[in-house]
Amino acid sequence: MNMKAAVLGSPIAHSLSPVLHNAAYQVLGIAIEYTAIDTSIAQLAGRIAELDADHVGYSLTMPLKLDVLNLVSARSSLVEQTGCANTVYRNMHGEWALENTDVFGISRTIRRAGIESVDSAIIIGSGATGRSALSALDHLGVREVTCIARNRDSAGRIRSQGEALGIQVEWADFSEEISLTADLAISTVPGSAQDQIVSKIGARQGLPALFDISYSPWPSVLGSHWKEHGGGVVLGGIEMLLWQASIQVELFTGLPAPVEAMRAALSNGLPTT
Numbered sequence: 195m196n197m198k199a200a201v202l203g204s205p206i207a208h209s210l211s212p213v214l215h216n217a218a219y220q221v222l223g224i225a226i227e228y229t230a231i232d233t234s235i236a237q238l239a240g241r242i243a244e245l246d247a248d249h250v251g252y253s254l255t256m257p258l259k260l261d262v263l264n265l266v267s268a269r270s271s272l273v274e275q276t277g278c279a280n281t282v283y284r285n286m287h288g289e290w291a292l293e294n295t296d297v298f299g300i301s302r303t304i305r306r307a308g309i310e311s312v313d314s315a316i317i318i319g320s321g322a323t324g325r326s327a328l329s330a331l332d333h334l335g336v337r338e339v340t341c342i343a344r345n346r347d348s349a350g351r352i353r354s355q356g357e358a359l360g361i362q363v364e365w366a367d368f369s370e371e372i373s374l375t376a377d378l379a380i381s382t383v384p385g386s387a388q389d390q391i392v393s394k395i396g397a398r399q400g401l402p403a404l405f406d407i408s409y410s411p412w413p414s415v416l417g418s419h420w421k422e423h424g425g426g427v428v429l430g431g432i433e434m435l436l437w438q439a440s441i442q443v444e445l446f447t448g449l450p451a452p453v454e455a456m457r458a459a460l461s462n463g464l465p466t467t
Contacts, residue, residue, distance in 0.1 A: 202233040203255035217459030221452040250446040251283035259322035278322035283445040299438030300330035319382035320348040401425035
């Protein structure tokens with residue numbers, strides 16, 4: 195009998211998580227059926243209640259990464275630090291617990307691009323992924339961060355997180371003139387919301403390295419503009435997706451993830467347009 199796992203979120207039809215996870219379990223020879231289940235915030239408590247001995251866990255995407263903390267008490271230090279989680283799994287004590295594998299996904303992607311340390315950075319967006327980006331930057335030694343966001347309250351949460359980590363975080367509104375003086379910019383906003391950022395950047399040259407966490411379509415509006423105006427390295431979110439999923443596979447199975455098999459499956463599963 196197959197064990198069960200799923201990615202939860204809404205909308206969820208576009209998710210590539212089933213492609214990644216099912217490729218991994220096939221290579222590992224483990225009978226886990228991983229599906230995508232459309233789940234709203236109102237439905238999340240019911241999904242958590244369904245977890246039983248036949249489940250190995252859930253992956254979580256938006257809009258669930260914050261609200262799940264109200265439903266599962268066991269959690270890692272990274273979840274405490276960021277205030278968000280993207281994974282529900284059974285820990286060594288047999289409890290359902292929360293983890294944030296996005297932090298590893300972000301830091302691993304940046305390091306694999308040859309960026310081993312970051313002194314100053316820009317985070318565009320202040321949601322759950324923005325929080326994870328700050329913790330990833332902490333692992334890279336960042337000292338100063340500008341958070342560009344519309345929502346002052348959520349940006350304030352990132353600022354508080356930065357204070358706890360010893361990182362100076364300043365807030366800038368989208369309506370203000372955007373300074374791009376930094377070692378690295380990380381965009382956590384979807385491609386559909388990038389036009390305003392592009393208009394603010396204008397024709398400026400000599401942009402820093404960019405990590406745009408969006409991945410479909412790729413290149414994104416922001417990524418294309420960045421390259422056209424002499425930006426540094428431009429990274430997309432597909433590597434982050436791979437690496438965060440690899441840790442989820444390890445949490446669900448206790449085995450090393452077959453990363454290259456997952457990468458191949460992901461490449462085949464990406465939209466062609």
